[in-house]
Amino acid sequence: MTSLFFIFRLTLVSMVTYILAVAILTENFLRHVVRHTEEFFVIVGAALACAVITNAFSHVRRVRLIAGEVSSRTLSSRQRRQIEIPFEAGEAFDMIDAAIRELPGSEIAESARDSLQVQARVRRAAPYTQSGLPRHRLLSFIAPQPNQILATVTPNGEAGSVTLICEPARPAWTDWFLVDHGSNLENAEAVTRAITRRVAQRRRSEQADARQSETEKELTVAKLSLLHAQVEPHFLYNTLASAQLLTRSDPARADEMLGNLILYLRHSLPRTGQAMSTLGTELERACAYLDILKIRMGARLNLQIEVPAYLRQVELPPMMLQTLVENAIKHGLEPKSGGGTIWIMARSGDGTMIVTVADDGKGFSDDGAGTGIGLRNVRERLRLTYGKAAAFAIVANFPDGVTATITVPDHTLQGAAHG
Template identity: 65%
Template sequence: MFKSLAFVLRIAIAWGFVVMMVAAMYSSVPLIGRFELPIILLVMGTMALVIGGAFSHLRRVRLIAGHIDGDTLGNRQKRLVEIPLEAGEAFDLLDAAIRELPGAEQIQSARDSLQVKAKVARPRTYGEHPLRRWNPLLWFGLPRNQLQATVTPAGDSGRVALICEPENPAWSDWFLVDDGTNYENAEAIVRAITRRIGERRRGEQASAAQTATEKELTEAKLNLLHAQVEPHFLYNTLASAQLLTRSDPVRAEAMLGHLIQYLRRSLPNVEGEMSTLGAELERALAYLEILKVRMGDRLDVQTDVAEALRTTPMPAMMLQTLVENAIKHGLEPRTGGGTVWIRARRDDNTVAVTVADNGEGFNSKTSGTGIGLKNVRERLRLRYAGAANLAVVANFPAGVAATLTVPANGHNPNA
């Protein structure tokens, strides 16, 4: 209440001083100055309109802001907003928010200096005033507002200084009111910035949720692959072991031992953790040993994986996929068979695992559908976000070499 009365009193005193000066000048005019009634009516009418306009400003500010204090009553409003974005992105967001402001015109946007200036047409809050030009609160000054916004870089964020004010000199605030329009403009821009930041965050969360869903689906497929063994491979292995039990029990026992090892390594990982190069190598070698029993001298296996590299984290079944491709599409179609090489090398923070063969190579008749390699690349993308890759090239003088490169610590170094 005290602030409201003080505001009305300030406006009344300012206008009272002006009215007294006008009355003094009127009384000094010869002949006309003798007639006191016109100047009395002018003084009373002017003061009534001024005080009425001041109370109208108070009521509207209370309606907009919900309370009255020195900040809400002022014609000139300032806001400091911290935007959690890089300065350039913060400027783009601010510029878009200002352009959405109703009545914004003559917008001057300077991205290099991170400044935005604009004029804002002041709405006719109460429609066309019945007194029009006879209203003392409209006697001088421009019925238009202006704003200036500056973005200051602050590390990874941008700090916005927003000023909304009438397009009149500061001394006019003693006589004129803006009916809370600059307070409205400042709050509208802050709301627009907040809304856009919220939309951006929701978009990022939706993208992250989608990525997480894709990752979960991939992991679910991986668990399914863990839980099942290729039927034809299992049937053929058991059938071969059954035949060998009659002719060569020792080889049959060796084949069943490798099959047990392979099945043990193929059980799903209930904790969902990464496998290791060593564990994947044991699975692949067990698979190859079974095939060596079946293929005999047609298959040769050579490995070169240092013991220190066997603890390297690696997604399960990836090495197995590369080995199976080398057998199915490279060596099995060849009458004379061939060799499978498995090598691993470390280079700085990455480990490269290569599976090579000297089989058919890129032969359209034996190249398959490519689904296995596509799944490997997709899993690498979801797991490492670009920090791992799969390269498949022709091997010299024959065959194919597939190289899987993963971070040595199992994590994305850019994360």
Template identity: 60%
Template sequence: MSSFFFIIRNMAAWGVVFATSLIMWSAFSHKSPPWFIVITGLGAIAWAMVSAFSHVRRVRLITDRTDSTSFASRHRRRFELPLEADAAFDLVDATIRELPYVESCESSRPNLRVRARVKRMDPYMSSKKGAKEMMGSSGAIRNQVLATVTPGSGTCSVMVICEPEGGAWVDWFLVDDGTNLENMEAISRAITRRTSELRRTEQESAQQTATEKELTVAKLSLLHAQVEPHFLYNTLASAQYLTRSDPARADQMLGHLITYLRRSLPRTEDALSTIGDELERAVAYLEILKIRMGERLDMQVQVPDNLKTVPMPAMMLQTLVENAIKHGLEPVTGGGTVWVLARETDGKVAVTVADDGRGFHDASAGTGIGLKNVRERLKLAYGDAASFAIVANFPKGVAATITVPARGPSGGANA
């Protein structure tokens, strides 16, 4: 029924123009219009009927809807996208620019608007060189696309309008053979496809991040489980020896070992430690080595009390201290000093472990797995808000610094 009224409406519009022309001819010339004018008018009405019928048939091929909105030459559609305004604007702009037969496209990012002119191609005529532009009165009119992005909270709304150039009166006399509806359907499909691709990419990225996190947690659990077996055996052997020669020092060593082991118990998967807890373990570790190494090892700890409650991933400080001993001081005959420092600047806390040992040297270089693990865990826990740097110490040795936000991770996953 809607298609019938659409055809009748177009014929009536041309009929009114024809009747008005006849009346004006008779009023000014006082004669009946010549036969060729009458035939031309009737031919125009017949042409309007055929064009409208062809338009209806093609619209039915494009879409299953057969209401008055589908048969119109102007279409408006709203899309709700789960994107920020800038991302939605880029998506819509790229979608419109990729429409077939776009003549020009103007986009304004500050205003979040895109406007494009599209050639009106004849959907029925084609040649070996490709599709042809519409001829006659329909070919003289171009189609246009206007898209406006309205920002929201975490989402945005996109209004897309596809219409012919010219005023609304054009719609009463000329049809677009469904070309604007075809453009609207193409834009709708492209926006849906691009949004799905973005969601799939985000899901894959989130899955990859979750996998990396699980891998890092597994490495951390393995690190907790190992607790340096040689260190544990050597400490117990030293304590056994001291129980016979120096019971007081043996008792002191076992006390430090208990503190070290207590702080080395695995935490829950996402639980952060604190600088104070990590410092207690590192000091216990150094005190044990100091008893074993004697005057070859000295340590300096400068960590303000107010920074000991700052959240920090577990085992990171311990990794840096162990590296300072293993790669810095142990290869040196005379030993040296390990410094553990902490300072706060601009809302961030830098924890530094430095030594005056061998420094960067091929013979003392390790596999780098521990430092790589530190970087990966910082990335997972803090994103770009944390950093890790290792440089040469002056006049000799190495200084490694972990910088974390004083308030802990904000919205990121805890390592």
């Protein structure tokens, strides 16, 4: 019924306009010959009615092919779409601008980023008259007129709302007589499909990045679990050998060394389902490790700890403090003949916790340098855990040694400190 009413309306308007034009023409200019021209005007009117009905039927048929349905909305030569893009207005503008510029037949595109508007002219091909037509001036009225597109992006919080208008480049009153054969419906659907494709492509890219980041994080966690389960063989052998010797000469110190070894091993075992540790737990592990070395190294190793009690409950990735302490021993104090001191300090900043491990050992000398694998692991784990909110710095200590500092976020520090 909708298609029949549409064809009837176009035919009726065209015929009424034709009859009025003939009446005015014959009344003012052809009054003396009207008796001899009545049949001519009837024939012309019938031909015009057939042309209008055929053109309207072609429009309805093409709209049905494009949209799969015929309604007042799809039959209209002027199409309006409201498209919600789940990105901020600037990104939404870039998407709609690219979609319109890549539209087939797009010839003129004017985009204003400040006002978030895009205007374009789109060349229209006539699906039923283009083929085989001679290019004569007398037939220029048959040539299809261009369409135009206006897109306006309205900011909507973190999203952008696009108002898309596709219409013929002619006055609106001509819609009573002329049709566009569904070309503006086709343009509106094409732009909508392009936006949908671009949004889906963006989502797939974000999901791929998220999967890659998750894979990197899982790989780091796997490396960390291996690090948990791995105790350096030389350290274990030397500790057990030292404890065996002490059982004969100093049983009390041997018992102390074995107790520290048990504490160190307990904290070094992997813990399923627990990705984060605390500064207090990591400090216990580091102290157990250093106490064992202190028994072995004697006066060559001194330890100073300055960690407030309220900071010991702050979360810290496991084995991070231990890595810095082991680096200070292996590459700082052990190569130095007279040994030295290790400082472990922590303080609160502006919503952050700052942990420092310093030594007065060999420093950045050639014979004190290591491979750097442990420090790279620290940086990577900080990046995966905190993003850009964490920091790691290692500098020369004065007058000797190295200072390594980790800064991690914790918004509960101020309340904990004042509590």
